Amino acid sequence: MFRVLGVVLALVVAVALVVKRVNYGLALIIGALILGVASGLSPHQLLGVLSVTLRDRVTIDLVLITSLIPILASCMKETGMIDGLIKGVKRALMGRGVLAMMPALMGALPMPGGALLSAPLIDEESETLGLSKEERSFVNVWFRHWNFFVYPLSSSLILLAGLTGFSLYTLILMNILPVVLYLTLGYLVSIRGIEEKNRPEKHGDPKALTHILLGVSPILLTVVLNLAGVHMAAALLMGIASTFLIGKVAPRKALKLLVRGFDWRIPFAIIGVMYFRGMIEHTDVFSEVYPYLSAVGLPILLLLLVMDWVIGFATAMPSAGIAMVFPIALVSLGSLNLAVVGILYSTLIFAYLISPMHLCLILTVEYYKARLHSVYKKLIPTALASYLIFLAFFTLMGCLLP
Template structure:
């Protein structure tokens, strides 16, 4: 019943989203249905929902995402983003290289829902390369997450190292070819065939000027990110600083060129930038996760499967599918399966292979989960449906998984 109910709830989400229903509303309906199918009462569902919307984590996350949309809108309307992208492209000398690297660079900064910050950059560069909306969304998601398997400071990597009692370098080394393969495959599928627009040649002085311009126009983003990461500010506070810097840049620009004057109160511009559908999506995601994480049946179910002698690799695959698709996170798959599976390994090398299998499979199911926050925000931003995005994954995800299986099989036998 558990697997059936999870499948039904995920199917409801996919159906409603493809019917243009907001992701947040879709997940609220699916979460309630999941609870009912597993014998939870209506008062329980109502109490869980009320607890979700008043919890500090939901409020903080919704506020953060709302302010990210405001910052992105201001940078777009004030033409700050345009100038940042132009200067970055001048530095890298290639729009294709810029669209490939920009999401990856931002992705290392570990901001929950931060894919929204790279969306405008990918959007602008995608327009220059004449890339379709669905491929822009794919590029933003793909190159933001390609370092997930090897980035030592990611929460998933830290959790895996601690729970598995394995060396960080060992896990990174064995997963490095998978990350590189995914990166190269993404380039071949979504970027290679587009022609790089011609970029004007620059001298040394102009090149240095481009670097300074990039640092200036990237300052709202850099301050927003680094304020939280280095100075341990709440992210919504550092975002307010970024918004303030955007307004300061615009105030300076208006003195010298009227094209930067929008002719409206900055508070009105901020209000226009607030995208409520994304805020509602946060509430839906948090409600669904709270329903799922409160179900002890998940842990009991997979423990029973192991005792009945199911092939280990199939169990890992199924468990990661159910857990990571439902929770839109790789960490629960790692947290649940590492303590169960890794002690079964006869030696350290085999344990490392089991860890890779769990980690990579958890990542891939988290990556494609319809509840994956980065995916939700990216799809909302580019106004793309899940179906189109999943069509772009037809080769990318299975081939990436097979690259991991190949490494596993070669080493295990």
């Protein structure tokens, strides 16, 4: 019984710390220690689990990859490639096209507070087209979050692949159809009905495509190399090197950009994630939890979904939710097929999307001076409808899988 209470306490403390904006790596390390102590592990054994975690190949790969992704984004910004990309898109598109494209492009760049990059970029067109503050907020939030489902450089997807053992690109293929429906639904409820009156005819700018291709070339290079079999970390290094070549960055400045783009909190968070997973596996604590779950009389998957919603909504941090839910799901269900992974992952993302703690939502509403409850009138029904589409898709997939 004491070990069961230890599991509950570990999860509650970890979630509470993340809600308080404590680095979720530290929150998970504390949660793992609580779990270990409740399971009767000695200090030597606690350190032993940490040692195994730090030497694990998956931990090393995830630390390298998630450290390099923000560096790539930072180098693209500092060398002016993002500005060039924005310029190219604005030359190629105008009106309704810009509204969806700008948040989508900025969503591909893993930067804290990225919503503030795209919000000003659609402001002018939104004003011209007569969108309210709340409508602008919805567009900016909705169209930037496709990346969680199909973007190869999404830290959440990369972490999910590492924890479940599925290939990153298998997870992406799994999500393509539902994310197309997600974007289509967002378009139907926010952009389709906008009238473009008295707009001058837009002629193609031959330089626009050049700006766009140059702007996305480091990302394309990284993904193509990884698909060709190059390790993601090595592919990211080559993508970073390409920003220096295209931006004609001197070696001394390049070193400064690398240092400036590194964020220690991200690899530290990964260590916390993997330590928490390792502690769950080492203690085998869920062998004692099963009888209590059975006594409740509810399917384990349903209990995991409830946990998904609570953690995703409370923390508004998908990676923290992945770190807590999926190790538990693995030991509770024995194994995970793609359908179950899709259901659990999409639940986390949609709980995060509508959470009042969601940083992108907070920053967007603040920027436009919108009313949150008015934004929610469109965001929550659309998110729930989209979530039901994801659930139906993955349930059908589960019926078809052997």
